[in-house]
Amino acid sequence: MKKFGIGCLAILGGVFGLVLIISVGAMLSGGDDDATASDQTTTSVDDSADAAVAEDAKKVDKKSTEATKSDDSEKAEKVEKTAGIGDPVRDGDFTFTVTKVTDGPARIGDEYLNTKPQGKFVFVHVTVENHGKEAGTFFGDNQYLVDTQGRKASADSEAAVYLKDAQSLLEEINPGNKLSGVVIFDVPKDATPASLELHDSMLSGGVKVAVK
Template sequence: MATTTAPTSRRRPSKPPSPGDWVGHARRTGPAEVGSDTRSFSRANIPIGGLTLLGMAVARPAIPIQNTIFGLATPARARALVGAGAWCVRSRTGLALILVAFAVLAAFGPAGTASAAPVSGQIPLSDRAAPDPGIGKPVRDGKFEFTVTRLQQGGDNIGGSYGADAQGRFLLVHVTVRNIGDQSQTFDGSDQKLFDAKNRRYNADTGAAIYLKDSHSFLEAINPGNQVKAVIVFDLPTSTRPVRLELHDSLFSGGVTVDLIRHEPQARTAPGIAFTA
């Protein structure tokens, strides 16, 4: 008996949907569940510029795991993503959402926090310079530690008839100098500078200091750990108000500044000293 064999039908393999197919399908049928087949669509949360458009009905093909390689999209998924971008551009809603997203990013920055702009005329606290130490505060430069203890008017003459006369008036700056190094260091008054309110610089008068008893400010050698109470002499105009002193352990050292207006605790100024502006 002859047997007849029913012809077997060959099932044509499904091809990935084109952007037009799945966009049109989404408009006709609405969102579907994820994972049905290569033509299913779902409601997606789409990130745009760091933001997420929650619940927006966007067609997205559910791509089986075999259509990805190490988690990367295959050409089919890439075409689907391109189609999603095309829908956002063609749709007024999608275009408006993109514009809003860019506006939010421009206003708040990529981290989602408002960027604080500095207020005009204000200096940040981190950029403000700390005030210079005042009278009575120990300061250091190189191998010396200096402490300005007091200021004293010296009049217009030091040493009497055979001494030195001032061009203006003498100012005596009392400083304790301590050697904090590991070898002897020479302290000299000529290395020290004084400034007035107009930022004019005055050099010390070491010639007049020679006539001052126990000034210890002319080539005074100080051994490690020792200290001397020196007096630095300046010849200033009578109308000059000293505002700061720059102290050095040597001629070419960086120097350290002492504010002669500020008085630290336990600092004192000799009675009778007065300055005019």
């Protein structure tokens, strides 16, 4: 009877041990599955984040490229729109049209009252029209000539006194009226006019006209 009881206990102990081993194995297997699932979830999140960053980078590059193209187009448009001789350009209330640019004489005036240049005279023939609501004053000294060496010369108002019908010393233009005059510049003998900077007043932004 004792032997039978001991045998039963041994069998029960073996069964219990087997169940315990199976349970532990199942728990360990489940932990691995959870870790794998966790790793897969983390990988998926990382991949999504990388994809989002890449997409944002593409958008930034696209915007940068479009901005560069826009800047290039604006620069090209400005170059194309640079006015030349015969083109009307507006600054403030005045519209200027440069009709021609010529070398002036070695002396302006008559044999008694005259003036000579330090270098050479350049005559800029221009038409000025007032589009404003009030009278405006066209003043030769507000105009500038830039040569091919980048030198900027102001007008020679004294020489304009000696030139008949220069109409560029200090001329008032009523609204709707226009005048044709000559702005005189005294520039170095080696100067070649490249452009003009024309203003309706001393403080205006000015407008550029290419003459070369």
